[in-house]
Amino acid sequence: LAKTTQPISMDSYEGQEVNITCSHNNIATNDYITWYQQFPSQGPRFIIQGYKTKVTNEVASLFIPADRKSSTLSLPRVSLSDTAVYYCLASYNTDKLIFGTGTRLQVFP
């Protein structure tokens, strides 16, 4: 399990693109990077997962540079409903997910 570091909080306005960067300097060769989203009083929800380069789905994009020591979750044109805590995890072949403190994203109108 690689330790991850991400900003404690970020603020944005509706319609803006938000990029949340996660550092995982000791990521192992077989680790994948996964991002989860959590709204208050709800369970975490999978957003996106990747190994390298770029992954895009209907919700977000994930950018992973060649050295894989960091990754960036990109949320295009955020809305108020994107206000949540976002968790970055780096792991492989493990029987548990270990959540850090995450990044609390606040979107303002």
Added chain:
Amino acid sequence: EPEVTQTPSHQVTQMGQEVILRCVPISNHLYFYWYRQILGQKVEFLVSFYNNEISEKSEIFDDQFSVERPDGSNFTLKIRSTKLEDSAMYFCASREGYVNTEAFFGQGTRLTVV
């Protein structure tokens, strides 16, 4: 979309009482988990369960806790003698496979110990 369901959504219990939190994982999933989240804190791993046995547990998961999959569909977490500090949101999760597969979380049970 398939989902993990948890009951009850909220449980209030007196200190020292036993509680059982229930979860119905997604039907074809093989790996099951319990997590807890104390108000304002991070999501903490409690225990993982596979093939009808515990595969890993955290330091939090002491002798007061137990898990069971009694009937092939339900997955329960029992706390034998609740303490005030057990008050938290408890989340059940399940995964289809073992490696790099999405974990689906339930909506949680808010446990309040008074």
